[in-house]
Structures are given as C-alpha cells and as structure tokens.
Amino acid sequence: MTDATYKLPPQTPFLRKIQNSLFSSPLNTLLSIATAVFFIFIIVKFVDWAFLSSIWHAEDEPLCKEAGGACWSVIDARHRIIFFGLFPYEEHWRSTVACAVMITTIVASCIPWFWSAAKLSTLWLLGFCTFYLLMHGGLFGLSVITPERWGGLALTIFIFAAVSIIGMPLSIVLALGRRSKLPVIARLFGLFIDFFRSLPLLTILFTAAVITPFVLPGWLQGDKLYRVIVGFAIFFACYQAENIRAGLQAIPSGQDEAGLTLGLKYMQRVTRIQLPQAFRNSLPSIVNQFVITFKETSIVTIVGFFEILASGSAAFGTGKWTVYYIEVYVFIATIYFIFVFSLSRYGAYLERKLRVGHG
Amino acid sequence: MVDQVNSDIPAVTMEQVNKWFDDFHVLKDINLQVADGEKVVVCGPSGSGKSTLIRCICKLEDHQRGTIKVLGTELNDNVANIDEIRREVGMVFQQFNLFPHMTVLENCTLALTLVRKKSRKEAEAIAMQFLEKVRIPEQSAKYPGELSGGQQQRVAIARSLCMNPEILLFDEPTSALDPEMISEVLDVMVALAEEGMTMVCVTHEMGFARRVADRVIFMDQGEIVEQNSPHKFFDNPSNERTKLFLSQILQH
Ligand SMILES: Nc1ncnc2c1ncn2[C@@H]1O[C@H](COP(=O)(O)OP(=O)(O)O)[C@@H](O)[C@H]1O
Ligand SMILES: [Mg+2]
Secondary structure, three states, X not given: OOHHHHHOOOOOOHHHHHHHHHOOOHHHHHHHHHHHHHHHHXXXXXXXXXXXXXXXXXXXXXXXHHHOOOEOHHHHHHXXXXXXXXXXXXXXXXXXXXXXXXXXXXXXXXXXXXXXXXXXXHHHHHHHXXXXXXXXXXXXXXXXXXXXXXXXXXXXXXHHHHXXXXXXXXXXXXXXXXXXXXXXXXHHHHHHHHHHHOOXXXXXXXXXXXXXXXXXXXXXXXXXHHHHHHHHHHHHHHHHHHHHHHHHHOOOHHHHHHHHHOOOOHHHHHHHHHHHHHHHHOHHHHHHHHHHHHHHHHHHHHHOOEEHHHHHHXXXXXHHHHHHHHXXXXXXXXXXXXXXXXXXXXXXXXXXXXXXXXX | OOOHHHOOOOOEEEEEEXXXXXXXXXXEEEEEEEOOOXXXXXXXXXXXXXXXXXXXXXXXXXXXXXXXXXXXXXXXXXXXXXXXXXXXXXXXXXXXXXXXXXOHHHHHHHHHHHOOOOOHHHHHHHHHHHHHHOOOHHHOOOOHHHXXXXXXXXXXXXXXXXXXXXXXXXXXXXXXXXXXXXXXXXXXXXXXXXXXXXXXXXXXXXXXXXXXXXXXXXXXXXXXXXXXXHXXXXXXXXXXXXXXXXXXXXXX
C-alpha cells in the first residue's frame, strides 16, 4: 500500500450502509418493508390514475366514465380560464407574455449578479412597467383592460411580486425602527408591527378593499387591486420585520462596535455589517415568509379577484365539468408546487452560498 | 517618555472620570494621561473596569462625570467630535470582531473606501501593505472563519492599522487565543510599539509589559490603585492589592 491510501478516511461499503440504516433489527426490517410496500402501492395507484388510465383530450370527455383514470379533458378544455380568469379571450397572449416577464424578473433578481440597488431597481421598474403595459394596455394600440378583469396565474404572480417588492424594504425599515435606541421610536414601530400582526389578513384585505374608499380622498384611493396589494404588503412586512429582527439580534454586539471604532456611520454599519449577517442568520424564516405569502395570495378571492385558485373553481363550475374538480385541483396544486418548490430550493442554494467560509 | 512638558498635546487625558452602570459604580475618579507615543499597559483582576476604561476612550461607553480628552478634543455629545475621534482611535478586541461575511481583504478595505474615501484599488494596496506587516498577505482572499485565532487577531490589527490611527487600544488581545498563538500576536504588537505607535493595552502578558510598556497601571474595583514603570511595578510593587494580584498571576 502507498502512503496515500492512509490519508483517506475508511469508507463504509454502500450495501453495508443500507443494511445499517434499514435492516439493522427485525423491527427495523419490518418497518422498512411495510413503508416500502405502502409507498409503492400509492405511487403505482397514482401513476395508473394520472397517466395510464387517463383521458387527455377535451373531445374524449365521454370516455372518462369507463376509463377510471384522470379526466384531463377538463384541463384541455378549460385551461384558459385557469390561467387567465376573466381576461378577454383574444388578449390572452398579453397575459401570457406579462406572466413570462414577471417570472423572468423574479428569476433574474435571484441571480447574485443583479444584487446592487441600482441593478435591482432598474430590473423591477422595467419588469413592472412592461407587465402593467401588457396587462392594462391603453398604449401602442393595446385595448384597456382594467384590473377587475385581470385573473388567473398572471394575477397571482403579480400580487406576489408586488407584495414582496413593496414589503421587503418596508420590513427592513420596520425591523430597524423597532431596534432604535430612541425608546419612543422603538415603541411606535413595535406597536405598528404588533398591531398588524394581530389582525387576520382577511380583515386587512377587506378593510383595504371595501372600507378605505370611505376614508381616503379619491386621488389617493387608486384601484381596489392596488389598495389590496398595499394592505397585503404591510401585513407581509410586519411578519418579515420580525424575522429580520431575530436575525439582527443574533449578531454579537462586537460586530457593531468594530464598525463604530472604524468610523463607519449608522447607515454604513446597517447596510454593510448588520443586514448581510441578519439575512444570513434568518434566511430559513425569511424564505418561509415568501412561501406562505405565495400561497396566501389565494385569499384575495374574498374581495372579488380571480386569482388562480378562484379561476380553477370557475373552470369546473359549469355543465359537464362539475365532476372533475379533483383533476383541476391536482393541476393547480402542481402549479403551486412548481413555484413554491423552486422558492425553497433557491432558499437552500442561498443558505449554502452564504455559509461559504463561516461554518 | 514621561517628559511631557515639551511634547505635543497628550494623546489621552482623563480627569476625575466616573461611570456607573445603573447604580453600579464601575469607574471611580479616574485620572490618567497618555502622552503621544507612550505605551501604557493596564492590568487588574477581572471585573475591575479595565475594559470599561478603554472603551470610554473610543466612546463605546459614555462616562457620566469628569472629562476625557482625546488628541485635545473633548468627548462630549458633539457627534462631529465623536466621529472624528473614532477615526483616529483604533481598537483591537478580545474576540477579534472580524466581519464574518467578508474576506480578510474586504474586512481591511471596508473603512478605507467608506470612511477614508479611497478608491477600491488604493484601498486594496493599503490593505495588502498592512496584511504584509502582520505577516498574513497570503490569506487575503479567505474568510475569517477559515483562519486560526492568532491569524484572525493579526487581521484585526491590520484592519485597525489601515485607518492609520493615532492611538491603538487593545482589550486583552491574546486572552481568547490558544497558548501557541499568543506570541505571533505579541510579536506584531511589539513591532508596532517599536515604531512609536501610541498604545493602551489591557493585558496580563507580563513579558510584553516589561518589554514595551512605559508605564503599567493597576486597577481594582474601578480605581487606579498603582501606576509605575514596569521595572518598579513588577519587582517592587508598593500596594498590597498589587502584590496579591501579581502573586496570583505569577503563581504558575
Ligand atoms: N454593559 C454593562 N452593563 C452592566 N454592567 C456592566 C456592563 N459592562 C460591564 N459591566 C460590569 O462592570 C464591571 C467592570 O467590567 P469590565 O470593564 O468589563 O471589567 P474588566 O475588563 O476589568 O474585566 C464588571 O463588574 C461588569 O460586570
Ligand atoms: Mg475586560
């Protein structure tokens, strides 16, 4: 043997590892086999339902009864309702492109190369303007479509993106305010945060949609959609502020003192020393808040918006399609899954990236 | 060194300084003068107020009574004064306090670019110069978490030096280190002392104190109990409390 062989740690063979973790005792073996059988049963059943015995085309719907599997005909026939809600049929391409623009903007802002205030704000300004132009129209010969008629996936993504982009900076301000050295400021911010956190999101959205028009002057009201987004963003920011504050609190006081003795000003210490470490510290709960928010967008149905879940209900709400709600929900669940799963994978990637070099 | 009569403005002057944490009297009637270029070692039992004393000098703590002047500027609530003083006074901490999310080089260039308004290129050149001085230039691209304690503390010293401070304060810079790393940090501090840096060091490294200190100050229960040249302080202490303390730290 050469010296090099000794430098590697002893390896456990693959089969031995499996044996150790799954079949180490009779009880363990029994549990492993039972679990395996259970999962194989479920997976076989699902694959059969979704792919083998299923019907795919809208015009084949009459065959669904005998087939016994999923009737994807409902998706084939009604997917436009799911994706576009009440958006006028001939303008669906605008909603598709707007969606693509917004998703591209979100994905791009996840890339570290864009992480400077200038690049991010340019990106989001462009993203939102393009989205608005496409959805709302009124320029370049595009017909005007008011927000009441926006719907489906585009609306869900728009609400999520807008809430995040308004809520994130606000949450940072709130978290810093609550940690202010001036007791009055800290109390006021604390009160604000706790007030909005103790209200149900439903109440906030309802107030924003229905009650604020009576209170605010006309020029300040904006469209109902924007009021709802602002209410949602405040709610999001109050929760996110607490996540960020937890991250700030975990930073040893010596970090700020080191910044002080180097002569850094408050904002310099906040942006260069505190926030980067706070984000790293509470990344899991920050990502969690985004995930929750994405899923909670469905609540805007209550104030009369047809986001993707509501559009889905409309998709199986008429005629012969009423029996196929399972297929529609599975389809929508898949769309949610794609977004939420990507979000959490991205969170995991960020965690790995930010951990580089500090254990 | 003690002939301050014809030297410039003293680096630090503390007159009748008193400080309380709530109703705990942590500094009692402190009078201390540090001349330009002087090296002062502060020692004393744990909890005697050594850290608080030097933290007052760079305004990490506020004092409630008496006056502190640094480089002729009084430390009061005038924000401009405080900012100016902090730029001229460097501090090296027991726990290093390097920024964990930045590389060694970024740790050093941060204040150069933000406070001294150097270009990135200039800042990096200055930082590399001081990293070489603490004999660690090859680690510049690493993160603090990848370095040993001794290396981290040397980076922290380089980071302070980048600001070209008039006064450098050390709060037990070797207390958090494994024994075999203490000397690499002390060597750097000795070299700085020999170049004429004004230094106030809280430390129990008696070899270091004997070698570089102009004066050793002994604190107990918030008071300066005794101050003397290292030679007299260690070989012929006058105060009972000093004798007890020295016998305790020299036992092993
Ligand atoms: N921020 C603080 N709040 C309250 N008490 C403190 C604080 N910092 C230090 N003290 C107390 O003041 C005394 C002196 O502390 P310190 O200056 O750190 O002593 P030393 O550095 O000599 O060990 C100790 O009794 C300590 O408990
Ligand atoms: Mg101390």
